[in-house]
Amino acid sequence: MTSDFAEMTLSDYLAQGGRLTSPGNVPPRYRAELLKIMATFVDSNLAGAAGFADMINSAPGIKARGAAARIVAEKLANADRVLTLMGEFGADTDRYVRQHPWDTRLERSADIGATRIEHDMRLAVFNYPFTSWADSVVMNLLMGTAVCVQLEELRQVSYQPLAEAFRDILKIEEHHAALAVEGARVLALETAELQPSVDYWMPRVAVSFGIGDAGRLEQLKAMGLRHIENTALKSDWMERMRPILAELGLRTA
Amino acid sequence: MARFHELEVTDIHKTIRDAVVVTLKPSEPEAFAFTQGQYLTFRRDFDGEELRRSYSICAGTDEGKLQVGIKRVDGGAFSTFANEELKVGDTLEAMPPMGRFFTELEPDAGKNYLGFAGGSGITPVLSILKTTLAREPRSTFTLVYANKGVASIMFREELEDLKNTYMGRLSVIHILETDAQEIDLFTGLVTEEKVGQLFRSGFLDTDATDTAFICGPEPMMLGIAAGLKAAGMAEDQIKFELFASAQPGRLAKRVISKEAGKTANEAQIVVTLDGATRTVAASKQLSVLDAARAENLDAPYACKAGVCSTCRCRVLEGEVEMVTNHALEDYEVEKGYVLSCQSFPVTDKVVVDYDQ
Numbered sequence: 001m002t003s004d005f006a007e008m009t010l011s012d013y014l015a016q017g018g019r020l021t022s023p024g025n026v027p028p029r030y031r032a033e034l035l036k037i038m039a040t041f042v043d044s045n046l047a048g049a050a051g052f053a054d055m056i057n058s059a060p061g062i063k064a065r066g067a068a069a070r071i072v073a074e075k076l077a078n079a080d081r082v083l084t085l086m087g088e089f090g091a092d093t094d095r096y097v098r099q100h101p102w103d104t105r106l107e108r109s110a111d112i113g114a115t116r117i118e119h120d121m122r123l124a125v126f127n128y129p130f131t132s133w134a135d136s137v138v139m140n141l142l143m144g145t146a147v148c149v150q151l152e153e154l155r156q157v158s159y160q161p162l163a164e165a166f167r168d169i170l171k172i173e174e175h176h177a178a179l180a181v182e183g184a185r186v187l188a189l190e191t192a193e194l195q196p197s198v199d200y201w202m203p204r205v206a207v208s209f210g211i212g213d214a215g216r217l218e219q220l221k222a223m224g225l226r227h228i229e230n231t232a233l234k235s236d237w238m239e240r241m242r243p244i245l246a247e248l249g250l251r252t253a
Numbered sequence: 254m255a256r257f258h259e260l261e262v263t264d265i266h267k268t269i270r271d272a273v274v275v276t277l278k279p280s281e282p283e284a285f286a287f288t289q290g291q292y293l294t295f296r297r298d299f300d301g302e303e304l305r306r307s308y309s310i311c312a313g314t315d316e317g318k319l320q321v322g323i324k325r326v327d328g329g330a331f332s333t334f335a336n337e338e339l340k341v342g343d344t345l346e347a348m349p350p351m352g353r354f355f356t357e358l359e360p361d362a363g364k365n366y367l368g369f370a371g372g373s374g375i376t377p378v379l380s381i382l383k384t385t386l387a388r389e390p391r392s393t394f395t396l397v398y399a400n401k402g403v404a405s406i407m408f409r410e411e412l413e414d415l416k417n418t419y420m421g422r423l424s425v426i427h428i429l430e431t432d433a434q435e436i437d438l439f440t441g442l443v444t445e446e447k448v449g450q451l452f453r454s455g456f457l458d459t460d461a462t463d464t465a466f467i468c469g470p471e472p473m474m475l476g477i478a479a480g481l482k483a484a485g486m487a488e489d490q491i492k493f494e495l496f497a498s499a500q501p502g503r504l505a506k507r508v509i510s511k512e513a514g515k516t517a518n519e520a521q522i523v524v525t526l527d528g529a530t531r532t533v534a535a536s537k538q539l540s541v542l543d544a545a546r547a548e549n550l551d552a553p554y555a556c557k558a559g560v561c562s563t564c565r566c567r568v569l570e571g572e573v574e575m576v577t578n579h580a581l582e583d584y585e586v587e588k589g590y591v592l593s594c595q596s597f598p599v600t601d602k603v604v605v606d607y608d609q
Contacts, residue, residue: 035561099560166491
């Protein structure tokens with residue numbers, strides 16, 4: 001890397017699929033949008049891990065508890081990986097984790113749509129509390145696949161260090177999604193009542209794909225930070241969920 | 254947060270007419286252990302303004318030395334200084350090595366690597382190929398190296414020596430923009446088409462390639478990446494290092510507004526975001542970020558605690574008080590950057606820009 005040549009504007013380069021590689025070569029607006037994407041991921045994982053950690057002791061057996069603990073540990077490791085990249089832009093990474101109570105939740109009956117609560121960027125779905133182990137498995141079942149769909153898109157992000165992180169994280173999330181399917185199968189065999197949880201979580205997970213703002217998406221696309229419409233991602237997720245839910249004898253909400 | 258360390262210049266020599274290779278001895282050597290392909294960020298004061306520039310390390314990790322290559326750029330203050338004034342015994346300041354332009358090495362692996370370098374983009378690629386050939390005795394490396402002409406090829410002799418040292422494991426294809434060569438294919442620019450021709454004519458082989466490294470100017474990186482993908486390589490087999498650094502424009506120092514300092518409780522905040530400028534009137538009790546968002550401006554933020562730096566903007570006129578700052582460095586603050594979530598208007602008029 002050297003400060004040589006200037007044959008092409010950075011926006012042309014990005015519009016043609018170019019990659020940026022270090023904090024030193026990102027322009028200001030790109031920096032801000034990139035940090036927002038990273039903060040959303042980090043906050044969602046910190047909040048998700050904090051929420052699921054409370055469920056470990058509710059898991060039925062040692063295996064399930066171990067799997068839940070492992071999922072929590074890996075979500076924290078994933079958050080750490082992306083927070084480290086934020087640190088390279090100047091973020092104080094220790095303080096970032098400490099400055100906020102990640103385990104707080106709203107009332108189960110709260111209805112906040114896609115809005116974020118005031119002081120963090122977690123996806124809205126991570127603001128709702130679980131009612132039981134089965135409820136948390138259903139949420140993980142739905143959200144696990146949603147995260148995979150979202151990461152499959154984000155691994156093409158034009159900031160190469162983040163694209164590489166997301167590629168590795170996707171493999172871990174695919175495993176988490178598979179564990180959730182396994183957990184749900186066990187519960188289904190025990191004839192647990194899962195449908196109310198599906199009805200509760202499905203619309204809330206669907207909202208995590210974002211509400212369409214075409215102008216904003218175009219802006220992010222031009223920077224190579226996004227590539228696919230929110231609605232297309234959401235229908236991809238619905239398509240994938242349908243057979244999984246059907247196998248478990250559940251209906252889509 | 255990374256900090257700057259002092260390094261002494263122990264050797265400096267020209268590799269071509271307008272590029273120097275600088276050998277450095279860090280005052281704290283353990284902070285400067287590096288991985289092949291990483292870069293150093295230097296800082297230096299020019300006419301009262303701090304400039305930061307990054308240059309890739311060109312030494313291999315087993316050479317026992319820290320060396321960077323700096324090519325002079327027209328109008329580039331740091332590169333001109335390095336080429337014309339820097340001498341042995343001088344002290345430079347740099348942050349510890351950074352960057353991810355490398356793959357893990359495995360001593361038992363027998364891999365085939367492809368490197369593409371344009372001009373001074375050779376520096377990190379040279380570090381990678383030297384380290385790889387030394388650490389992975391069964392691996393091969395093919396370098397496609399683009400330059401204007403023979404006279405502008407950095408490290409030409411060193412590459413010849415390496416070919417002899419690693420007989421049969423290192424091949425170098427020079428592509429020259431203006432100088433004619435025996436093989437027509439080796440003249441011109443390295444474009445997507447050229448990459449395709451190199452594959453079809455057998456000079457390169459994607460099937461056998463494990464990883465490709467590309468460092469050069471933007472159009473070249475795009476062309477090569479497209480060529481490699483067309484030849485069947487996957488995204489995760491291609492590593493990029495972008496050449497240019499976004500140069501924050503040198504703007505006039507911020508102006509303190511003449512009618513500043515009055516004691517009104519309300520401030521006029523002029524906000525530029527995505528190329529559009531709007532004026533919002535807001536209480537001085539409201540942060541610049543909240544004032545902008547209250548008027549439906551989509552100003553960026555994440556943590557709202559002065560920790561993450563997402564909401565950074567530049568104050569061009571007037572004065573704000575930044576109550577918390579855990580993210581911006583002193584030099585950024587000196588240039589007028591603030592965390593808008595933590596900044597409250599002091600003067601009656603404040604002009605901020607999120608686009609700088």
